[in-house]
Amino acid sequence: MKQVSVFIENKAGTVVGVLETLKKAGMQLYAISIADTAEYGICRMICDDPEGACEALRGAGFVSSITRVFAVRMDDQPGSAAGIVAMFASAGVDIAYLYSAIISGEPFLVFRTNDSDRAVEIVSSNGLTLAEV
Amino acid sequence: MIWNPNKECMSRDELRGLQGRRLHKVVAYVYHNVPFYRNKMQEMDISPDDINSIDDIVRLPFTTKQDLRDNYPFGLQAAPQSEIVRIHASTGTTGNPTIVGYTRKDIGIWSECMSRCLSAYGVGRDDIFSVAYGYGLFTGGLGAHYGVENLGGTVIPTSTGNTEKHVRLIKDLGVTGIACTPSYALHLAETMEKMGIRVSDLKLRVGAFGAEPWTENMRREIESRLGLKAYNLYGLSEIMGPSVSYECEHQDGSHINEDHFYPEIIDPVTCERLPDGTPGELVFTTLTKEGMPVLRYRTRDLTRLLPGECGCGRTFVRMDRITGRSDDMLIIRGINVFPSQVESVLLSIPECAPRFKLIVDRERNLDTLTVQVEVRPEYFAKGFDTLSPFTDLEKLVASRLKSVLSIAANVQIKTPGTIARSEGKTRFVEDRRVLK
Structure with a gap:
């Protein structure tokens, strides 16, 4: 599925600016996660219209882009996330980052690995469900 | 074409001899006519008799923009007022404007130097040339204007402003050459495109651009959008105006009209003279000027003198592009x-x-x-x-x-x-x- 990434500076009001832009564009946000260093951060988001969101953000002067990530459905019970991550760990696939999302009321684990082809194999051989957005 | 091969192509030895004789003459002239220089030289314990070759120039004092401002308006003028036929002035946004008076001979030398520039760009008697530098106190407009007339070309004194009318004149009159700032050239291109006029509708073939720093990228953009070959033209009002240096067809630096304007490169901090090829601050001495000659004027422009000969046959030394200003240092x-x-x-x-x-x-x-x-x-x-x-x-x-x-x-x-x-x-x- 498609993820929107925005380059942000660590200063007051930046995230508000990103979210206000998406609000004005009428975007439904499913997940948001921020990774930061001392001066900058990357804000990653899942929403109902990634292309539209990216365009709106660029129009507002943000540096943003779309990349592909996996969103695997979790069971709403303890240990579900651990079980999914363990499948990748045992297959030797590293996870670059992950965060959770609620899409249509269901919990998902959003992540990017260092090996997309292997990740697809793991998803299908273990009968995992990918998000349809 | 080379306008004045006797000067532009003279041997380096001959040129150095000429420069030395002219330097001695101008130093004696300012010593006797400008108290500012006389006082400075007396403080340094030098007299005009100590200046006998161009190498002696390093003994002379520098002149700065501040000196020009401090002596506003006529303190550095060497010729009597009755000999001055024109006055130009710099904008003076940061203090007194700089006033520069020209005698009839100065205007003649300026026109000569400007004609050398235009000839190097390939401009001739058959060209219709639009001068779109500002006419007025700024030296750009009239400086380029006199050069085109002296050369025998047809000059259109367009000046700046009313760009649409200018574009129409360029098209209807079959204008072949233009002189303006590089940024105005781009503005002209934009206006032309908005008016729906294509490069193929024009006869433009040569442009003389200067008075502000520009890059190779700008050159390429101007050339493609106006359909002409773009040449660099350098000058400053304190020395003369446009015509101090010019590119030839090789476009590997700009030849300095060295028989009239003697260049040096110095370290802007120590004021030590630097060898050719080393970047530093450009300094000029006017060798023939009567109205307001200047000794070792610190331009604050940063560049270097390019060593080696140019394939065009001119022996005048070339200066590189201006890379900045030493006062920003x-x-x-x-x-x-x-x-x-x-x-x-x-x-x-x-x-x-x-x-x-x-x-x-x-x-x-x-x-x-x-x-x-x-x-x-x-x-x-x-x-x-x-x-x-x-x-x-x-x-x-x-x-x-x-x-x-x-x-x-x-x-x-x-x-x-x-x-x-x-x-x-x-x-x-x-x-x-x-x-x-």
Whole structure:
């Protein structure tokens, strides 16, 4: 599925600016996660219209882009996330980052690995469900 | 074509002899006519008799813009008022304007030098030439104008303003050449495109651009959008106006009209003369001027003199492009840093916008340099989901800066539109150092 990434500076009001832009564009946000260093951060988001969101953000002067990530459905019970991550760990696939999302009321684990082809194999051989957005 | 081969192609030895004789003459002339120079020379215990060859020039005092302002309006004028036929003035945004008076002979030499420039660009009697530098106190308009007339070409004194009318004249009159600032040339191109006029509708073939710094990229853009060959024209009102130096067909630096304007390159801090090829501050001595001759005038323009001969046959030395102004210079940890050096590094990296800010500070008695630069969003459209493209860019900028400046800079990548637009020349430098 498609993820929107925005380059942000660590200063007051930046995230508000990103979210206000998406609000004005009428975007439904499913997940948001921020990774930061001392001066900058990357804000990653899942929403109902990634292309539209990216365009709106660029129009507002943000540096943003779309990349592909996996969103695997979790069971709403303890240990579900651990079980999914363990499948990748045992297959030797590293996870670059992950965060959770609620899409249509269901919990998902959003992540990017260092090996997309292997990740697809793991998803299908273990009968995992990918998000349809 | 070479307008005056006797001068432009004379042997270096002959030229040096001529320069030496002319230098002695002009030094004696200002010594006897300008108290400012006489006092300075007496303080330094030198007389005109000590100046017998061009190499003796290093003994002479420098002249600065401040000297010109301090002696406003006529303090440095050497000729009596009755001999002055024209006065030009610089804008004077930062103090008294600089007043420059010209005698009839000065205007003649100016026209001669300008004709040499135009000939080198390939302009001749059959050309219809539009001068779109401002006419008035600024030397650009009238300087170029007299050069075209002297050459025998047809001059159209367009001046600046009313760009649409100008475009129409260029098209309807079959104008073949134009002189203006490079930024006005681009404005002209935009106006032309808006009016729906194509390059193929025009007869433009040559342009003489100067009076502001420009880059090779601008040259290419002007050439393709106006359909002409663009040449550099350099000058400054304190020395003469446009015509001080000019490019030939080889476009490898600009030939200086050395029989009239003697160039030197100095270290802007120590004022020591630097050898050819070494970058520094450009200094000019007028060798033949009567109205307001200047000795070793510090232009504050940074460039270098190019060693070696030019394939065009001219023996006049060539100066490189102007890379900046020495008055913008910062001294950081004892190292001379020019904002223009930072700019050229940033321009060489496509992900960086040409919008930057330098912050100089002092932490625990050590100077620090921070370079903030905006990124171009289009270079990140390919896709990113981690910070690495930005941290990589930061490292790339830092390492290029280090190799050019010889000091380490802290680089901060900024999002588009976050660095304030600079209004003045030095607004992009913030020196926070407080010396206690």
